Amino acid sequence: MQKKISKEIVNMLEGYETISGKAGYAVFIHDTRGNIFEVNKRAEKLTGYPRKELLNMNVMQLHTKKELNTSIRKLRLIEETKREVEFGSQMQKKNGKAINVKITGDKFKFKNITFVIGMVREIAPHAKLWKAKKRRSTTKPNSDKFSKQVKNMNKEGIGSLHLLIEIAEARDPYTMKHSVKVKKYVELLARRVEFSEKNIESLKLASMLHDIGKIGIDQDVLTKPGALTKAEYSKVKKHPLLSTKMIRRIPVVDKQISKIVKYHHENYGGGGYPTGLRGTKIPLGARILAIADTYDALRSNRAYRKAYSYPEAVGIMKSERGKRFDPKLVDIFLDCLQSEAKK
Numbered sequence: 377m378q379k380k381i382s383k384e385i386v387n388m389l390e391g392y393e394t395i396s397g398k399a400g401y402a403v404f405i406h407d408t409r410g411n412i413f414e415v416n417k418r419a420e421k422l423t424g425y426p427r428k429e430l431l432n433m434n435v436m437q438l439h440t441k442k443e444l445n446t447s448i449r450k451l452r453l454i455e456e457t458k459r460e461v462e463f464g465s466q467m468q469k470k471n472g473k474a475i476n477v478k479i480t481g482d483k484f485k486f487k488n489i490t491f492v493i494g495m496v497r498e499i500a501p502h503a504k505l506w507k508a509k510k511r512r513s514t515t516k517p518n519s520d521k522f523s524k525q526v527k528n529m530n531k532e533g534i535g536s537l538h539l540l541i542e543i544a545e546a547r548d549p550y551t552m553k554h555s556v557k558v559k560k561y562v563e564l565l566a567r568r569v570e571f572s573e574k575n576i577e578s579l580k581l582a583s584m585l586h587d588i589g590k591i592g593i594d595q596d597v598l599t600k601p602g603a604l605t606k607a608e609y610s611k612v613k614k615h616p617l618l619s620t621k622m623i624r625r626i627p628v629v630d631k632q633i634s635k636i637v638k639y640h641h642e643n644y645g646g647g648g649y650p651t652g653l654r655g656t657k658i659p660l661g662a663r664i665l666a667i668a669d670t671y672d673a674l675r676s677n678r679a680y681r682k683a684y685s686y687p688e689a690v691g692i693m694k695s696e697r698g699k700r701f702d703p704k705l706v707d708i709f710l711d712c713l714q715s716e717a718k719k
C-alpha cells in the first residue's frame with residue numbers, strides 16, 4: 377500500500393521534484409505523523425541515509441533532540457494551517473553531524489490522505505543567528521545579506537520556472553509553443569483593457585504556465601487523433617489543478633497567478649472545470665486567458681483536426697459569447713485582432 381501510493385506521488389510531482397532538486401532542495405514527502413513516503417536524491421545527500429532507509433524512517437528521527445519539540449510543533453502547524461510554513465531547525469546526518477537547515481513545509485491531499493511536502497535546505501550556522509537578530513530589531517534591515525537573500529530567492533524562483541518550462545517543452549512541444557503564442561494574445565487584450573504593468577506580467581507568466589500540468593497526463597491521451605473517451609477526458613480535465621499544484625511552491629508564483637491558472641477552463645456561462653465557477657466570479661485574468669487560449673487552439677493544427685482559418689475561428693469565437701467567454705471581453709479581443717490585421 378505504502379509503496380504504491382509513493383510511486384503515484386512521485387509521478388504526480390515528478391516535474392516539481394526535478395525542479396526542487398535542481399534548485400538545491402532536499403524534498404521529503406511524509407504523512408502528518410512524519411512517516412516518510414518519498415524523498416529525492418538531495419534528501420539522500422543531505423542526510424547521508426540511502427533512500428531505502430529513509431522510507432522506513434520518521435522525519436522526526438532526522439532532527440536533533442534540541443530541535444525536536446519545535447519541529448513537532450511546526451508539523452502540527454503545517455497540518456492545521458492553509459499556508460506554507462517556514463522555519464529553521466537542526467538535523468542530524470547519518471554520521472552524527474548536526475546541520476542547520478531551513479524548512480518550507482506545505483500539505484496536499486492525495487487519494488484522501490493528507491501528505492506534507494518538506495523542502496529542506498542547509499544553511500550556514502550564522503544564518504539562523506542573523507534571522508533571530510533581525511526579528512528583534514525594529515529598524516528596516518538594510519544589510520547586504522538581506523538584499524542578497526531576497527535577490528537569491530527571486531533568482532531561484534525564476535530559475536525553477538524556466539527549468540519547469542524546459543521539462544514541459546521536452547515532453548510536450550505543442551503545449552509550450554501554444555503557451556508562447558497565448559502569452560502574446562493575452563498581452564494584446566490586457567493592454568486594451570488597461571491592466572497595470574504588474575498585472576500584465578502576472579498574466580503573461582500565468583499564460584506560460586497554464587497547461588504545465590499536462591506533463592502529468594499520459595502522452596497517448598494528449599495526442600490522440602480521435603475523440604476522447606469519457607475516462608480520457610476526465611484525465612485531461614485534471615490539468616488546471618495539476619498545473620496549480622506544480623507551480624504554487626515556486627516563490628515568484630503568487631495567488632493571483634495561481635488563480636488564473638486554476639480557472640482558465642471555467643466557462644462564463646457555467647459548466648466549465650474544475651469548479652464550475654461562472655460569470656464575473658471567474659477572475660478577470662482567467663477570463664482573458666480563456667479567450668487567448670481558445671483562439672490560438674482554433675488557429676493551430678491539432679492531432680484530430682486542421683487549423684481553422686481566421687474567419688472560421690472568429691465565427692466560432694463569436695458563437696461562444698456568453699457561453700465559453702465573457703461577451704464584452706471577446707468583442708474587445710476580436711476588435712484587437714482586426715486592428716492588428718490592418719497594421
Ligand SMILES: [Fe+2]
Pocket residue numbers: 586587615640641
Ligand atoms: Fe488548459
